Amino acid sequence: MRTNSELNRSKKSYRGNFLILPIVFLLIGYILFFVCLTPVIDPLVSVYKLAFSNANASSAVDGTGTNSIFNGSTGVHSGLLTTDDFEFPTWGKLFGSIKVDNTEIDCDLIFGDSKDLLKKGACMSMESRIPGCGSGVLVGAHNNTYFHTLPDAQVGDLVHLETNYGSFVYRIYETKIIDTSKSGHADEYFPELYGDEEILLLYTCWPINTLASTPNRYFAFCEFVSGPQVNIYETGREMNENG
Numbered sequence: 306m307r308t309n310s311e312l313n314r315s316k317k318s319y320r321g322n323f324l325i326l327p328i329v330f331l332l333i334g335y336i337l338f339f340v341c342l343t344p345v346i347d348p349l350v351s352v353y354k355l356a357f358s359n360a361n362a363s364s365a366v367d368g369t370g371t372n373s374i375f376n377g378s379t380g381v382h383s384g385l386l387t388t389d390d391f392e393f394p395t396w397g398k399l400f401g402s403i404k405v406d407n408t409e410i411d412c413d414l415i416f417g418d419s420k421d422l423l424k425k426g427a428c429m430s431m432e433s434r435i436p437g438c439g440s441g442v443l444v445g446a447h448n449n450t451y452f453h454t455l456p457d458a459q460v461g462d463l464v465h466l467e468t469n470y471g472s473f474v475y476r477i478y479e480t481k482i483i484d485t486s487k488s489g490h491a492d493e494y495f496p497e498l499y500g501d502e503e504i505l506l507l508y509t510c511w512p513i514n515t516l517a518s519t520p521n522r523y524f525a526f527c528e529f530v531s532g533p534q535v536n537i538y539e540t541g542r543e544m545n546e547n548g
Contacts, residue, residue, distance in 0.1 A: 372397055372399055373398065373399040374392050374394060374399070374400050375467075375469045378467050378472055379468075381470065381471040381472060382532065383533055384533045384534070385536065386533050387535075387537075391470035393435075394416035396416060396431075397415065397417055398415070398417075399413050399414070399425075400416050401413075401467050402466075402467045403427050403444065403465070403466050404464070404465040405458050405462065406465075407462050408455060408458050408462075409457075410427075410451065410452060410454060412426045413425065413426030414426060414428075414468070415427065415428045416429055418430050423446065426446065427452065428445055430443040430444070434537075435535065435537070436473045437470075437503075438503070440499070441497055441500060441505075442506065443498055447509065447510070448509040448512075448515065449515075455509050455523060458477055458480075458525060460480065461478075462476070462477050463530070464505060464527050466532075470533070470535070471532055472531075472532060473529075474531045474532060475527035476527055476528050477527045478527065479525075480523070480524065480525045481524055482522070482523055483524055493524075494506060497526055504527065504529070506524060506525070507524070507525040507527065508522045508523060508524045508525070509523050510522060
């Protein structure tokens with residue numbers, strides 16, 4: 306038979322377990338809730354900030370002017386430029402804007418792409434060249450904010466890129482959905498991205514109304530129509546010496 310002291314210790318241990326176990330289960334529940342809903346919560350927060358903040362797309366990056374090198378249209382629609390002629394954009398800099406006909410897309414164009422930068426506008430991938438270099442230009446934005454109406458654009462519609470060094474126009478010639486989880490998916494856009502023609506590739510997550518993570522991407526492929534040519538390999542002096 307157990308003594309009174311043993312019974313008291315047993316009761317205290319039971320009370321301790323009774324208090325600790327619910328707390329442990331509660332913490333586990335919070336962790337699971339956070340992990341499961343993070344892919345849904347982040348897009349909702351982005352939508353809320355875009356819809357209810359007083360700041361427009363431009364002020365999201367250009368609030369102090371320290372991250373922007375874009376001051377509106379330069380009026381340069383043709384010609385040949387070198388790195389002497391403009392300030393080359395660096396990571397995180399707002400260096401232009403993008404508009405797409407027959408959509409509501411009219412937002413900032415940012416050099417580089419990351420989770421934080423995608424909250425501020427359309428982002429140009431570091432995997433591509435800047436407009437005017439005669440190669441692929443890859444630009445993406447969130448489906449639930451800046452590129453929500455990208456699927457409204459049709460083949461033949463124009464895309465307008467204003468940059469800190471010139472104005473560019475592209476024409477959509479194809480749209481398609483690419484499943485990035487499938488083997489070989491890169492073959493569906495790498496030839497355009499790394500080819501010897503200037504192709505603008507716009508992309509966003511698909512389905513367009515999804516708030517969760519998805520491997521599918523909606524692509525719009527756009528051919529070059531007009532804009533200045535950019536030589537990023539030589540300065541103006543080197544071109545004159547070599548010419």
